[in-house]
Amino acid sequence: MSKLGLGCGRMSNANSDRRESIATIHAALVAGITHLNTADFYTSGHNEMLIGEALKGSNRDKAFLSVKFGALVAPNGAMYGLDVRPQHIKNYVAYTLKRLNVEYIDLYQPARIDLAIPVEETIGAIADLVQAGYVKHIGITQVDDNTLRKAHAVHPIKLAEYQYSLFNRSIEKDILPAARELGIEVVAFGTLAHGLLGGTWSKDKVDHSNAYIPLFAKENIDTNLALVEALREIAAAKQMTVAQLAVAWVLAKGDDIIPLIGARKVNQLQESMKSLDVRLTERDVQSIEEAIPETKIAGGSFPQMKFKNGVVIR
Template sequence: MQQRILGNSNILVSSIGLGIMGMSPGIYGETNDEQSIQTIHRALDIGVTMFDTADVYGNGHNEKLLGRALQGRREQAIIATKFSYTPNYESISGHPDYVKKAVEDSLRRLNTDYIDLYYQHRVDPQIPIEETVGAMADLVKAGKVRALGLSEASASTIRRAHAVHPISVLESEYSLWSRDIEEEILPTVRELGITHVAYSPLSRGFISGELRTFEDLAADDLRRWMPRFQGDNFRKNIEVVDKIKEIAIEKNCTPSQLAIAWTIANGALPIPGTKRIKYLEENVAAADILLMKEDLERIDQVSPKNVVHGTRYMKEQMTLLDG
């Protein structure tokens, strides 16, 4: 597995990480803790070192699961976790007092005395970013956190935060179907030396081609309530997936591998999520796929910017995105 340094830090990570959100109940259907732990162990065995979680995933379950999986192997892993959502996504808090409480809770659940990368999950519009990042910087000074990150932050917020303390990572949804950050946010993080971490590089599994009908989604799968997976949007998006699949076949890879390789070619560190070893190994193999200029141009032709039908979140969730 190729490695890279996270921006404005000395933290070395694998060029592809593992998002573990889906390993908690009530997100992407049925889960199995033992199977998930085996997947995390397999990830470590094949060179994946960055594991992305958050305190709100499963209301603490996700962090506890990762803590269990890393017992005896903590030094092999880079733990990235997040704060700001209160339980059940009821509200957002960036208050300094909440930051200090949240990190202690995460450290306890993760069964570790430090977090490698600590993100603000969503920007709190009621609290100046300078105050939130100031509190996060105190955690670095105290040795509880090694580096700081922001998630789904605007370019102006990133600049203000970076002026308080170096920001190492900006995490945002980025895929063939989520490219709105290309105009302003990506140039900003590149200018500031911030690593861009791409979550949902497969548009929550849609681009993998595994989903063919709405009924393929479990009754408790949160994607049932996402516009891209509903009605006419679903049917039109399947047509785009099929075109991506044609290129993948020519490149002797899967649609998932092609999509992940595309994010890498665009400078991102992708963190595709999965609960199963089979898909983990498939995703990681994308690191070996080299996309030439002509490949990228052809991908752009079949899946141009804004080709996807439907927003990535429901309307009320879209309002929580900074800027």
């Protein structure tokens, strides 16, 4: 497993360039970033087909393909529900294998867990696919520590995927200790807090994709931008960008944590990879966390979605 993973979802955005996206995947593999993170519902399968094209030839053996499944997405791109019923999982895998043009998936995981379906049943259905050779490893995402333990008892969980950034450290309380006890590595998405830690955000910037996130609400954004500026001072002193420092902080939190970077251009990939060269001391980590104290963060960084019978409950 590489120390960084490449989150490929943004490569299928309307303003993304197909050739540049494929070049970015190739550059990542050459640089040793093997973990390619996607989902069957990213742009209705387009992302899987894009990755499949990039992996033609000898590139398949260089990649560790991580795929999420189960989210129900409308034609306008909005997520409206979840379907992780065990009897449907084989069907999902069949379509994913076709779109990726591969014979197996390295890691397969439900996008969320449906509270109406015992997690043991969902993981058990994936375990059958492991036995059949279509899936190598099982992952899970955004579950509590108790559910993580239940899932791991059915079949070893290789990776658990959670949002983790300076603006969301909730996994440190119960989930990260449980994962470490069980020997499960953690994949960290959202390390730049939906762009807030990208270093270029301003309250006048228009980005409707983040409008639903409380961090960016009118009553919260000024407070959070002030915290980013405090982090910028530390980054400047270390001659790096805010984004590089934010990713380096996640890397410094443990060798068992793999941050995802959302690069969709080669130059973005190269900039993000510079975080691998950063060595933060314990004092550095403390200073960074003091610059963005949890008690000062205004608003949540992720809507808490739970599902029952395939419908969102809040």
